[in-house]
Amino acid sequence: MKLIGEKGVKRILMLTAFSAISALLLIALFILNEGLPFIFKYGVKDFLFSSDWNPHLGKYGIYPMIVASLWVTFGALVIGAPLGVAGAFFLTEYVPKSIMRIIKPTIELLAAIPSVVYGFIGVMVLAPLIRNNFGGPGLSLLAASIILGIMILPTVISISIDSIMAVPQSYREGSLALGATTWQTIHMVTVKASKSGIIASIILGMGRAIGETMAVIMVAGNSVNIPHSPLDSVRTLTANIALEMSYATGLHRQALFATGVVLFIGIIILNSIASVVLRKRAVKK
Template structure:
């Protein structure tokens, strides 16, 4: 018994150390970004930096609002495309599809989640961009092209997490609904989806975090023009693309401004994760 107790105690302490290290690393990362970003905020002013409309390192202008807008537009359009398809697919696989079909599609969806973003980017370059160019004119590199590919990239994440949320709904809830005379669709609409809603919302928010943090595919498809977007076919530069494009040669205040951009992106993603935790706790308390 003492040996077993010692083993359990060591495992608990080891897990606590690993968790603590993860938290410490995140805090250190935040502190490092803050230290590097402060000169940019001091030079430009926080409001001028966040809401400025011009980004020109050669002229000493560092305003990231067009890039914030570009990131938001690309991400929201990707969600509009991905969320209905993801939830419908998850409901079909968990509630309607036979077991053999579910077992066929589940590994395919998991494989999609593991495909490198550069492959999605090449797919967008060879198929999506030419279609947009021929349909709407322009270069084809646009918010829409990036959003379509991002929607494909976040589909597996939202589908898998939504499936887990639906699968966690107790079986007796469904049996009670059927016992009251509900058909399958009524049971899904009135019982399964409302009970699984906290997990579905979490899946959407995590998909949102994945989309807003994506770099390479967006870099290949969005056009990378640092102007405020006027339509979904406009080229745009996102926060992540801006960092990836310019970090290699940035010096001085330009270098600090890129860290400030990373800090703003970090804060946005942190807010999304906090919103996810809040919604989970809120619905858990209701339950």
């Protein structure tokens, strides 16, 4: 330590901190640089709102993928958000703290399972189940929504738990001491006081669902079309990039980068909303 000195240490740490930020900046610049020129050349309207995706004919309309991504994300939220939020309330308000301390890390472990494993289970278990019970190809919007719904659970549950635990115990005691039941206390007081954190947890889960690629490729079926039922096969924006990038060249390659630009902007918007919601909560305190 003597050798480098206090100033040297500070510089080294600063360098490491900046490396993360510069990586983000470089990635953003790279994607924008590769993708934006294409979008303007091809036409914003044609690129975003045309349903014709035929790279070998020079047609690059990503509308079906945008719709698919939105539906898959929406489906994941319909499944994951209520399960996650209800689970978080159960764990914080009904389960003794000692047990909660074991269950919460276990749920967070769900996030450590590689997404390819989720995809694998989706293909082997979920898709046949859907095919045999509801018809269709099995690999579908519904399958992708269910798998993603499970994958966002750790995000939703653990951030919801944090925000519910941040509600002062005195609110609960004040309510219970007035003869409220635990359930009345939850829905009259705790939900209100932890609302912003819960919303943020859902938005962050949403970001994860939009960005997920591997599991979705494995279970969504990947045909380019606008879904008419949950049982249809769909291809999301992320799947589109991952599936075609390996052999794409020229304009096709640029179109895939442009797809990345669309995703990137969407996720930035979501994360900004989440951090604004979370900051509002901090200010209120």
